[in-house]
Amino acid sequence: xxxxxxxxxxxxxxxxxxxxxxxxxxxxxxxxxxxxxxxxxxxxxxxxxxxxxxxxxxxxxxxxxxxxxxxxxxxxxxxxxxxxxxxxxxxxxxxxxxxxxxxxxxxxxxxxxxxxxxxxxxxxxxxxxxxxxxxxxxxxxxxxxxxxxxxxxxxxxxx
Amino acid sequence: xxxxxxxxxxxxxxxxxxxxxxxxxxxxxxxxxxxxxxxxxxxxxxxxxxxxxxxxxxxxxxxxxxxxxxxxxxxxxxxxxxxxxxxxxxxxxxxxxxxxxxxxxxxxxxxxxxxxxxxxxxxxxxxxxxxxxxxxxxxxxxxxxxxxxxxxxxxxxxx
Numbered sequence: 523x524x525x526x527x528x529x530x531x532x533x534x535x536x537x538x539x540x541x542x543x544x545x546x547x548x549x550x551x552x553x554x555x556x557x558x559x560x561x562x563x564x565x566x567x568x569x570x571x572x573x574x575x576x577x578x579x580x581x582x583x584x585x586x587x588x589x590x591x592x593x594x595x596x597x598x599x600x601x602x603x604x605x606x607x608x609x610x611x612x613x614x615x616x617x618x619x620x621x622x623x624x625x626x627x628x629x630x631x632x633x634x635x636x637x638x639x640x641x642x643x644x645x646x647x648x649x650x651x652x653x654x655x656x657x658x659x660x661x662x663x664x665x666x667x668x669x670x671x672x673x674x675x676x677x678x679x680x681x
Numbered sequence: 682x683x684x685x686x687x688x689x690x691x692x693x694x695x696x697x698x699x700x701x702x703x704x705x706x707x708x709x710x711x712x713x714x715x716x717x718x719x720x721x722x723x724x725x726x727x728x729x730x731x732x733x734x735x736x737x738x739x740x741x742x743x744x745x746x747x748x749x750x751x752x753x754x755x756x757x758x759x760x761x762x763x764x765x766x767x768x769x770x771x772x773x774x775x776x777x778x779x780x781x782x783x784x785x786x787x788x789x790x791x792x793x794x795x796x797x798x799x800x801x802x803x804x805x806x807x808x809x810x811x812x813x814x815x816x817x818x819x820x821x822x823x824x825x826x827x828x829x830x831x832x833x834x835x836x837x838x839x840x
Contacts, residue, residue, distance in 0.1 A: 607716030673830025
């Protein structure tokens with residue numbers, strides 16, 4: 523497997539993973555809206571954000587990828603005054619393609635993300651998972667994460 | 682009250698709030714380490730991070746502040762492909778000075794943070810709170826936050 527920063531050509535595959543966790547959608551059928559282009563460009567150009575993909579080695583190439591995307595996640599590196607001034611890494615948008623579950627790809631994805639964050643000097647990696655997703659909770663606990671916090675969300679209306 | 686972006690001169694007061702939630706520490710007695718300087722500069726220079734302080738109006742000034750800091754929080758604006766490409770706002774390091782609790786300053790601080798995030802175009806504001814802090818959980822729920830997620834953390838060793 524190859525774990526690398528997503529490029530614009532991976533965007534349809536990433537949108538397919540995000541759009542439906544339980545079915546395999548054809549990336550070619552995904553509408554890529556102007557809002558997706560803008561958000562992807564924002565992630566790509568931000569030194570503290572990375573959209574990362576896991577791809578099959580045999581179809582990826584050295585020259586910028588293009589392999590079959592089987593998983594993704596976003597890392598945000600957050601500067602802060604605590605923890606001796608170390609950044610913390612926030613994980614969002616973790617997905618493994620529905621037909622590739624049970625191969626340990628999710629664990630590999632998270633291991634690579636933690637390694638990447640550690641290599642950068644982060645003191646902590648954190649994420650939230652919907653309370654309904656109990657299998658995901660066991661998964662994160664098996665990986666060594668402590669379920670120590672309550673996660674709160676508030677949707678904001680348009681100004 | 683004034684709600685504004687913290688400047689370098691607020692750093693000792695912010696560190697005093699972060700160092701001990703239950704006691705009022707004298708900002709002048711706070712050691713400001715090189716790691717704090719570096720982290721504060723990283724926050725200050727990042728377009729998607731803001732350290733915000735709530736100060737007493739009567740001691741603050743138009744010219745860059747300097748008033749008594751009674752509360753703080755950090756906002757991180759995270760670009761993402763979901764939610765129509767809107768950013769989400771992450772809240773960290775929420776503190777109200779121990780001797781100023783019970784005046785509604787925490788609610789005011791969170792209201793101003795949500796208003797700021799909404800004004801910027803964020804679709805969501807989110808935070809995590811340690812499971813032991815049950816009073817804080819009721820506080821966030823009163824403010825309209827849904828306790829919908831489990832929060833996971835994993836400390837990372839130095840590389």
